Amino acid sequence: MATRRGRQAPPCALLLLLASMFLLQGAPSQAGDTVAAGRPLSGGESLVSKRGKFRLGFFQPDNSSDHWYLGIWYNQISLHTTVWVANREAPVTDPASSQLTISSDGNMVILDHRRSAVWSTNVAGVAPNSTVGVILDSGNLVLADASNTSVVRWQSFDHFGDTWLPGGRLGRNKRTGEVTHLVAWKGYADPAPSVFSLELDPRGSSQYLLNWNGSEQYWSSGNWTGRAFAAVPEMTPTDASPLSKYTFGYVDGEDESYFIYDVTDESVVTRFLVDVTGQIKFLTWVEAAKEWMLFWSEPKKQCDVHAVCGPFGVCTENALPSCSCPRGFREHRPAEWLQNDHTAGCARNTGLACSDQDGHQKKSKNEDKFYPMPNVRLPSNAQSAAAASARDCELACLGNCSCTAYSYSGGCSLWYGDLINLQDTTSNGAGGSSIWIRLAASEFSGTRNTKKLVIGLTIAGFVAAVTVIVLATIFILRCRRMRSLWRVEGSLMAFTYRDLQFVTKNFSEKLGGGAFGSVFKGSLPDATLVAVKKLEGVRQGEKQFRAEVSTIGTIQHVNLIRLLGFCSERMRRLLVYEHMPRGSLDRHLFETSHGVLSWETRYQIALGVARGLDYLHEKCRDCIIHCDIKPENILLDEAFVPKVADFGLAKLMGRDFSRVLTTMRGTVGYLAPEWIAGTAITTKADVFSYGMMLFEIISGRRNVGQRDDGTVDFFPSTAVGLLLDGDAGRAVDGRLGGSADAAEVERACKVACWCVQDAESLRPSMGMVVQVLEGLVDVNAPPIPRSLKVLADPSKYVQFFSGLPST
Numbered sequence: 001m002a003t004r005r006g007r008q009a010p011p012c013a014l015l016l017l018l019a020s021m022f023l024l025q026g027a028p029s030q031a032g033d034t035v036a037a038g039r040p041l042s043g044g045e046s047l048v049s050k051r052g053k054f055r056l057g058f059f060q061p062d063n064s065s066d067h068w069y070l071g072i073w074y075n076q077i078s079l080h081t082t083v084w085v086a087n088r089e090a091p092v093t094d095p096a097s098s099q100l101t102i103s104s105d106g107n108m109v110i111l112d113h114r115r116s117a118v119w120s121t122n123v124a125g126v127a128p129n130s131t132v133g134v135i136l137d138s139g140n141l142v143l144a145d146a147s148n149t150s151v152v153r154w155q156s157f158d159h160f161g162d163t164w165l166p167g168g169r170l171g172r173n174k175r176t177g178e179v180t181h182l183v184a185w186k187g188y189a190d191p192a193p194s195v196f197s198l199e200l201d202p203r204g205s206s207q208y209l210l211n212w213n214g215s216e217q218y219w220s221s222g223n224w225t226g227r228a229f230a231a232v233p234e235m236t237p238t239d240a241s242p243l244s245k246y247t248f249g250y251v252d253g254e255d256e257s258y259f260i261y262d263v264t265d266e267s268v269v270t271r272f273l274v275d276v277t278g279q280i281k282f283l284t285w286v287e288a289a290k291e292w293m294l295f296w297s298e299p300k301k302q303c304d305v306h307a308v309c310g311p312f313g314v315c316t317e318n319a320l321p322s323c324s325c326p327r328g329f330r331e332h333r334p335a336e337w338l339q340n341d342h343t344a345g346c347a348r349n350t351g352l353a354c355s356d357q358d359g360h361q362k363k364s365k366n367e368d369k370f371y372p373m374p375n376v377r378l379p380s381n382a383q384s385a386a387a388a389s390a391r392d393c394e395l396a397c398l399g400n401c402s403c404t405a406y407s408y409s410g411g412c413s414l415w416y417g418d419l420i421n422l423q424d425t426t427s428n429g430a431g432g433s434s435i436w437i438r439l440a441a442s443e444f445s446g447t448r449n450t451k452k453l454v455i456g457l458t459i460a461g462f463v464a465a466v467t468v469i470v471l472a473t474i475f476i477l478r479c480r481r482m483r484s485l486w487r488v489e490g491s492l493m494a495f496t497y498r499d500l501q502f503v504t505k506n507f508s509e510k511l512g513g514g515a516f517g518s519v520f521k522g523s524l525p526d527a528t529l530v531a532v533k534k535l536e537g538v539r540q541g542e543k544q545f546r547a548e549v550s551t552i553g554t555i556q557h558v559n560l561i562r563l564l565g566f567c568s569e570r571m572r573r574l575l576v577y578e579h580m581p582r583g584s585l586d587r588h589l590f591e592t593s594h595g596v597l598s599w600e601t602r603y604q605i606a607l608g609v610a611r612g613l614d615y616l617h618e619k620c621r622d623c624i625i626h627c628d629i630k631p632e633n634i635l636l637d638e639a640f641v642p643k644v645a646d647f648g649l650a651k652l653m654g655r656d657f658s659r660v661l662t663t664m665r666g667t668v669g670y671l672a673p674e675w676i677a678g679t680a681i682t683t684k685a686d687v688f689s690y691g692m693m694l695f696e697i698i699s700g701r702r703n704v705g706q707r708d709d710g711t712v713d714f715f716p717s718t719a720v721g722l723l724l725d726g727d728a729g730r731a732v733d734g735r736l737g738g739s740a741d742a743a744e745v746e747r748a749c750k751v752a753c754w755c756v757q758d759a760e761s762l763r764p765s766m767g768m769v770v771q772v773l774e775g776l777v778d779v780n781a782p783p784i785p786r787s788l789k790v791l792a793d794p795s796k797y798v799q800f801f802s803g804l805p806s807t
């Protein structure tokens, strides 16, 4: 297939996110890499390691608070990325008068504006006036003898923060029994230690454990087998993989045992951390995309992290935010919630009638009611109770004030106190259990005062009439206001948050949770149905947000979802889209409950998406790369006309792939290799994802599946094999019973295979794809992409490493 080179576009993944989070001191750097008694490091200065790799200084992770920390960050990458913080729990408030220095007892200390030490290396037995602090090119800060800096008294590599850099040893001292921990930050702008930590098993085995609050273990690496950890087989190095650039080793010595890793290639910038989400993540810096690329993480599922959403929080996989509060609850600490720290969980809007403030039982305990929540993974720590029916189970719960929920399916389960690890499994399509959560009766509005209302109406009908008139007036005023704003903002409506609360009935009907936030159904005053997306994690200022949004608002095409309006109010950012009655493509492809899409419909969907993307890539004023093409982002209208959703958001939000890729094997399937290889991202990255999705449209199932024997099955490899054997028809979804146009199937398979070529230059443009699918241009047989060969073999999953920048 002939190819046109797509215009070279700026990578859509410019991650403004962290850059704007971390306001750097525009500080002059102090010459050198050393702090000494007579040469302290004060707030306005910083030190740089000898070859310029790391910088040490005071920084402010969140400029809305006056918390300053002494930390180490990368000096040569554009995104401020902290790898270590000294005073995690003791920020200083005035950097100008604070300093890092060597105290008279020989320790390195941070002095605040009152000259009192808020942090110290705290080593005993160093001679006064004989030590210096040096920042090394490994990112290690050492306290060493001034006369010979090879004699190290203390080093930051023995006192990890959340990050484990190459060369560091994460292990256990066999003599003292001490273990070194990686402890996550509490929030993305709060370095204080959170409840999630990683450590080598203190009981002496060779496995690493992820713990919640130092006690509850939620993941284990399995024991070291000599080449890999038992539960991490993908770590096994293979000849082909540039894992050869990494050296891994478990050292079980006499005094200590530890794991160490390093990169042999100096140009590879890599780090390992326990993220705020409680997951361990391996990331590599991709200069071309100016962002950290995740290539490995555990637990793969966000919701497998213990208590990640805190008490009463509900976890939803593959969604942002991954945590939400059930009905009758609200975020316990909203500010922390915004920082992605959900561990404080949710609190009741209304206390239970059952208990007064002191928790004592009151007489009116029957006031409480139960709200049923279907499709959930039940919380931990259920207690079973004897109950013959659901009603008995309910009464058993109602009868005890500390009972907060029950579930009945054959047997009766009761929960006392906080609900932990509740998960919404609606989007998994796999169903789940139902749980009944205890709420104050007043949460069930409408039921409470029905009787009174009826009486009131009969006695004083005019009151109701007045109410109606008032409501109508409010309604009309509201409409007016919306219309007037409509004029103000050109083609887009600007809503207030209150407008949208009204439109969505206080965000009561959730349509789904996408990568950028939850979506709620709403209805405008003129009865137009809309989908309201509550964006999460936007850190752009108001002006910039409005500019980006109005750009997106001008993009209109029959195969692109239409943005109707927005809301930008303090921290709140919402987008209002046209509503798509049939939901997203994945449901129709992968869930049986929606019936089977006919081949004609599938082909029209494939063609429509191609047209939409072609428009985004070529026809808009500014070329837009979508970056996240997958069935979840294709919405269908009543007539199954596809509309690409979420375009432009990558630029708006800053793309944080480490959050999108919660399951590597699931999602990475749509990602073009250049994301990992670190070369420039062009529109051809979308072409790759489109190709992967086209395979799924053909087969009606996910590309990556598991066979009955547990091995991994990669459909595109199978399809390409069939195509080359001239038997493409067999690649089609079996549920169609063979009713598919053979020529179209072959064409679609060929296009898909061309789209997923490793070399971008071989992939067609979306415009070319449209022409081929329309039958205007013929296609040659495609070559088999190397990655398809590799992916066909599950033992080679480690190939995610293979894209690391080579040189």
Ligand SMILES: *[C@@H]1O[C@H](CO)[C@@H](O)[C@H](O)[C@H]1NC(C)=O
Pocket: 020, 023, 063, 064, 541
């Ligand atoms: C924090 O930073 C933002 C953007 O960089 C800026 O608009 C805002 O004024 C700053 N706030 C303070 C308190 O410095």
Ligand SMILES: *[C@@H]1O[C@H](CO)[C@@H](O)[C@H](O)[C@H]1NC(C)=O
Pocket: 037, 038, 104, 128, 129
């Ligand atoms: C350390 O040096 C300071 C001045 O540099 C001096 O005042 C102090 O007496 C010295 N302390 C010792 C124990 O030598």
Ligand SMILES: *[C@@H]1O[C@H](CO)[C@@H](O)[C@H](O)[C@H]1NC(C)=O
Pocket: 148, 149, 150, 151
């Ligand atoms: C510095 O200390 C190291 C380790 O103790 C030793 O090997 C080296 O010879 C010392 N160098 C000097 C110049 O004293």
Ligand SMILES: *[C@@H]1O[C@H](CO)[C@@H](O)[C@H](O)[C@H]1NC(C)=O
Pocket: 213, 214
């Ligand atoms: C965490 O552990 C500490 C002691 O190890 C305990 O006091 C605290 O209650 C625990 N926190 C929670 C939320 O369970």
Ligand SMILES: *[C@@H]1O[C@H](CO)[C@@H](O)[C@H](O)[C@H]1NC(C)=O
Pocket: 204, 205, 206, 207, 220, 222, 223
């Ligand atoms: C690792 O080995 C220890 C004994 O050395 C054993 O108790 C533990 O169960 C093993 N862990 C796993 C996950 O098999």
Ligand SMILES: *[C@@H]1O[C@H](CO)[C@@H](O)[C@H](O)[C@H]1NC(C)=O
Pocket: 399, 400, 401, 402, 403, 416
């Ligand atoms: C409620 O249940 C808890 C847990 O089973 C139990 O400890 C407590 O005594 C019960 N309270 C009453 C009043 O029955």
